[in-house]
Amino acid sequence: xxxxxxxxxxxxxxxxxxxxxxxxxxxxxxxxxxxxxxxxxxxxxxxxxxxxxxxxxxxxxxxxxxxxxxxxxxxxxxxxxxxxxxxxxxxxxxxxxxxxxxxxxxxxxxxxxxxxxxxxxxxxxxxxxxxxxxxxxxxxxxxxxxxxxxxxxxxxxxxxxxxxxxxxxxxxxxxxxxxxxxxxxxxxxxxxxxxxxxxxxxxxxxxxxxxxxxxxxxxxxxxxxxxxxxxxxxxxxxxxxxxxxxxxxxxxxxxxxxxxxxxxxxxxxxxxxxxxxxxxxxxxxxxxxxxxxxxxxxxxxxxxxx
Numbered sequence: 060x061x062x063x064x065x066x067x068x069x070x071x072x073x074x075x076x077x078x079x080x081x082x083x084x085x086x087x088x089x090x091x092x093x094x095x096x097x098x099x100x101x102x103x104x105x106x107x108x109x110x111x112x113x114x115x116x117x118x119x120x121x122x123x124x125x126x127x128x129x130x131x132x133x134x135x136x137x138x139x140x141x142x143x144x145x146x147x148x149x150x151x152x153x154x155x156x157x158x159x160x161x162x163x164x165x166x167x168x169x170x171x172x173x174x175x176x177x178x179x180x181x182x183x184x185x186x187x188x189x190x191x192x193x194x195x196x197x198x199x200x201x202x203x204x205x206x207x208x209x210x211x212x213x214x215x216x217x218x219x220x221x222x223x224x225x226x227x228x229x230x231x232x233x234x235x236x237x238x239x240x241x242x243x244x245x246x247x248x249x250x251x252x253x254x255x256x257x258x259x260x261x262x263x264x265x266x267x268x269x270x271x272x273x274x275x276x277x278x279x280x281x282x283x284x285x286x287x288x289x290x291x292x293x294x295x296x297x298x299x300x301x302x303x304x305x306x307x308x309x310x311x312x313x314x315x316x317x318x319x320x321x322x323x324x325x326x327x328x329x330x331x332x333x334x335x336x337x338x339x340x341x342x343x344x345x346x347x348x349x350x351x352x353x354x355x356x357x358x359x360x361x362x363x364x365x
Contacts, residue, residue, distance in 0.1 A: 062091040064307045070100060071311040074107050075319035077254035077334050078341070079193050082186055085248055086341060089183075089348070102289030104282035106312040110319055111275055118272060122149070152276075158232060159239035159277050166243025181248055183352065187345045189249015194338040196251070200258040201332035207267065234263045242277055252278065257331065271326045 066087050073080035088094050112119070126145055179185055229237070241259045245252035253274060260270035325331050 062093045063095065064304065066091065066093070066095055067103065067304070067307050068311045068314075070095070070103055071106060071308070071315045072318060074103075075110070075315045075322055077193070077197065077251050077257065077322075077331060078337060079189065079249050079251035079254070082189055082193070082249035082251075083341065085181065085186055086344065098289045098292035100289075101285040102293060103308070104286040104289065106308060106315070107282055108279065108286060110312065110316045111279060113316060114319055114323060115272065115275070155231065155235040156277060156280065159235045159242060160280050162236060162239030163243040163246075163277075163281065166240070167246060170246045183345060183349045185247075186249045187342065187349065189247045190338060190342050190345065191249075192247070193249060193251040193254050194335060194342065196254045196258040197332050197335035197338065200254070200261060201335060203258075203261045204267075204329035204332050207329045229263065234265075237263065238273070238277060242281075254331075254334070257326065267327050267329060271323060 066084065069087050070080055070084050073083050084095065084100070122145070126149055174180055238256055238259055241255050242252055244250060245255045256277060257270050257274045260273050261267070265273060322331070325333065
């Protein structure tokens, strides 16, 4: 039980960081030689949804309130063009999110029914590659964020040259299509969805604030579906549920919310790439594990010859 609680803490807290919670979860399961109950990780998306609704309260609540008011009051809706424009914006957001998540879902089916059956899927080498990809995204993000931090010191000519060289100007639908593909590729263990989608959003010319909003707006429908799936299957893990477990979930939710708040501030300050340095730790641990296993196999092969 104690190992399961530790894994729950890791899963929920690391969900707030651009470091791949799924990759760290696999690493923790290897270390503690235990696994999280099936569908329980989906169930843990519930607290994450709550955190997102709280952190982004100022962004979504006024819009939702205004939209609900104008929709309910038919006279107001017919009289003011602003409400009609708000509805169009809302529908456009839904369409863009649907485009991204449709691509992500398609990639998920490929993972679920094809790639996950491969022998190499989820191995140490595979996880190492995933961590390296996350590190690469954060490393590339560092160039973009440093440009954004120093662009006020550039001349107009240099600013246009440098900034445009690090961004891609595309149609908005094409941008969300690309983000859907990136989000789908983040299904690979070790690739952080947060880091990859946020970095891609920045290079697609979104501001730090907008990129941060988009990153978790795209995630919300996916984790909501996962949470519902977890709730549906919760009866299968009833024997492992306890007051201590729910207490651990509550505490880790509070800690995760606090961490997420500061991570948001880092992103808005163009400093999210600092997590690049942290990624050296799990990569180093995995390299040692791989070398250890390789050494054990070689010793076994040598001694089997005698």
